Amino acid sequence: MINFGYTSNKDRQIVFDENDRSVYQILQSKEPSVDICIQCGTCSSTCTTGQFTQFSLRQIIVNIHRGEMDFINEDIRKCMFCGKCQLVCPRSVNTRNIIQVLITILN
């Protein structure tokens, strides 16, 4: 076949019903405070890791809920467990434990 050099883009759409959303369910059972996150971004704005990399705990939470698992496994390894996020979260989400649980699930 002649290669014209065309490629097709990967669909960026979140197709909720086709995504595997099981990681969130496990996370939710092990760390229920993930449910009360209001996606305010206080955690991710204070996070030192986020200042130097793409890492954002807020985005990780929303993406895992939707079953969008790209890069999650790499991203969670960047957390230094400093706990700044937990100090600032207005809903007292147990942020560090979310990462900890995720590491255990995805290992």
Next chain:
Amino acid sequence: MTRESQTIAVIGGGPAGLEASAKLTGLGYNVFILEKNTEVGGHLLDWDRLFPDQQNASEVLDAIKAGLNENTQILTGAEVVEISENHRFDIKLAGSPQKITADAILVATGFDVFDARKKEEYGYGIYDHVITSAELETYFKNKKEILKRNGSPVKRIAFIHCVGSRDEKAGVRHCSRVCCVTAVKQAIEVKELYPDVEVYLFYMDLRMFGLGYEELYKEAQEIYNIRFIRGRLSESFENQDGTIMVKVEDTLAGKPMRINVDLMVLMVGILASSGTSEMGSKMGIGINSNGFLKPVNSHFSSQISNRAGVFLAGTCKSPKNIEETLSDARAAAVLIDNYLKAKIT
């Protein structure tokens, strides 16, 4: 002249009209409540429970009505056709020889909900499984089961916020204020009845302005596992099996999203009622750019209209919850009393 010799005509027998009447008759005035429907109570008649504490709407209505005394005359089916002024107001009612003469008028003509058919892309009246928040409330009130057309159980429900609010395409710029918390309240009620149903709320902003509302929102997340997805519905279509495909941008994930649901509940907005617009133009009362009646000053005389002797209360001026509506009605009663007292001397 005494209070007992003076009469106030209250146009509209919803919560605002009833509460103001109760306070005015309590002071000794005579009150005519002119209600165009067959029963007084307004939208409270169709509501089951109220946010944020789930109090029964009927209990609230009974409590308001209990304040009315024998100086109140309720005229139902009463449609105002003409108001003329000759020192006092003369009010002509449709199909009735009786003319009401009043020393002051309180307009409490309330709101209508947005006609969801105008947002065709939401499929109301077109798809099988789209209802409004007002209809869902009647399901609760009449203990009607929430099922699909074919009688099978509903597994996933989407509540769509801001339907006919904050939408210049629909000709509505304002926020209706109470629909965010109503969605949370109704979502919780659905989960109480059907714990296994998945419930998603699609919102632009969550406006939990009242005491107890934010707490209710947290309860919805924490106890009922209700999910909030930030994004405005752009389009929806009905699948062959009758489910509805909803398209939004999941703005917090920064990606377009599509999700199938069995039922959509449209959180219809609050607009000035047709009666409100009619009374406004009949009496020459100022109307603001959102269609609501305009008081002379929205800070310090928000119950006084631009026409002497005509007062305003409740949702004919702006979207309000019950607490605000009742407080507003009481304030109107005080100002009417001040106005008439000045005439008495």
